[in-house]
Amino acid sequence: MRAYQITSHETRPEVLDLPMPEPGPGEIRVKVGACGLNFADLLMQKGTYQETPALPFIGGMEVAGVVDALGPDTNGPAVGTRVAVFGGQGGLAEYGCFDASRAVPLPDDMPFEDAAAFLIAYGTSHVALDYRARLQPGETLLVLGAAGGVGLTAVEIGKLMGANVIACARGADKLEVAKKAGADHLIDATNEDIRSVVKSLGGADVVYDPVGGEQWKAAFRACNPEARLLPIGFASGEVPQVPTNHLLVKNLTVMGLYWGGYIAFKPQVVVDSLTTLFQWYGEGRIKPHVSNTLPLEQTNEAMDLLRKRKSTGKVVVTMGL
Incomplete structure (x- = not known):
């Protein structure tokens, strides 16, 4: 089979011919239709992600496809079932073996490209805003990196939950994508002062931040008393430090x-969250935004779209299923 294998943290990965994997006990083998890319895939290539596998490994954290075989002592899902899987690795290949417990059956009318773009981005934002932050109708949600893979779903879900959504992104094109996802207010991070704009809009009750760096610092200073801040990731490359004396003074969390x-x-x-999200998808209330779809052989080009911040929403690699 063809697969995108990382053999070194210093060299560019390649698509190689590798032996067909065989599922072990409790595993399923999936004929992959599509694999969604995430910023964490770039970190894994550099060896800096918190769960980077030992070398060599096949990239790709989340996939959608069809169950092709069951390992020993594996009860299902049955061969032929359409599934999405958060495997953590192994998705950028024509076939992959994954823990059966991580497979989620797909609606018959859900394309593999949508399913591969769904689990991590929507799951992260829904658990963050609903389970962790307890976002309430009428509160103001500030989303940084609002046109990215997770940021765009935070805009969409925040609006569905009844929040007043402020979307922050770089450039008019990306802000237009966030506006279409439901943002009420837009901030261009290239030329506007995040803190002053958010304060002029009444301050933030919840901050959703996959960026870190200077944007986190500006958002932190624009929070209302009792605001909740959610660090989701650090796409800026800078992990900010939290001044705990300010947490105390403003009762921030x-x-x-x-x-x-x-x-x-x-x-x-996760199960409860995905149940809600698939219901919303079936009702037409959410729809993954996939800006770029590329074949397996162009995975490096797909990764570059993330690395150079040229994509909006999700980038998906397809296997021709």
């Missing part, structure tokens, strides 16, 4: 969110 962690220690949170 900073709550981390790593969606994949809940699968390990509190999986029911």
Whole structure:
């Protein structure tokens, strides 16, 4: 089979011919239709992600496809079932073996490209805003990186939950994407002062931040008393430090969110969230925004779209299924 394998943290990965994998006990083999890319895939290539596998490994955290085979002592899902899987690795290949417990059956009318763009982005934003921050109707939600993979879903879900959504992104084109997702107010991070604009709009009650760096600092200073701040990631490359004396004075709460962690220690949170999200998808209330779809052989080009911030929403790699 063809697969995008990382053999070194210093060299550019390649698509190689590799042996067909065989599923072990409790695993399914999936004939992959599509794989969604995430910023974490870039960190894994550099060896800086918190769950980077040992070398060599196949990239790709989330996939959609058809169950092709079951390993020993595996009860299902049955061969032929259309599924999405958060595997953590192994998705950028024509076939992949994954823990059966991580497979989610797909609606018959959900394209693989949508399904591959769905789990991490929507799951992260829904668990963050609903389970962690307890976002309430009428509150003001500030979303940084609002045109990116997770940021755009935060705009969409925040609006569905009844929030007043302020979207911050770089450039008019990206802000237009956020506006179409439901943002009430727009901030261009290239030439506007985030703190002053947010304060002029009444301040932020919840901050959703996949960026970090200077944008986090500006958003932190624009918070209302009792605001909740959600560090989701650090696309800027800078992990900000939190001045705890300011937390005390304004009664602020900073709550981390790593969606994949809940699968390990509190999986029911993820199950309940995905149940809600698939229902919303079926009702037409949410729709993944995929800006770029490329074939497996062009995975490096797909990764570059993320690295150079040339995409909006999700980038998906397809296998021709």
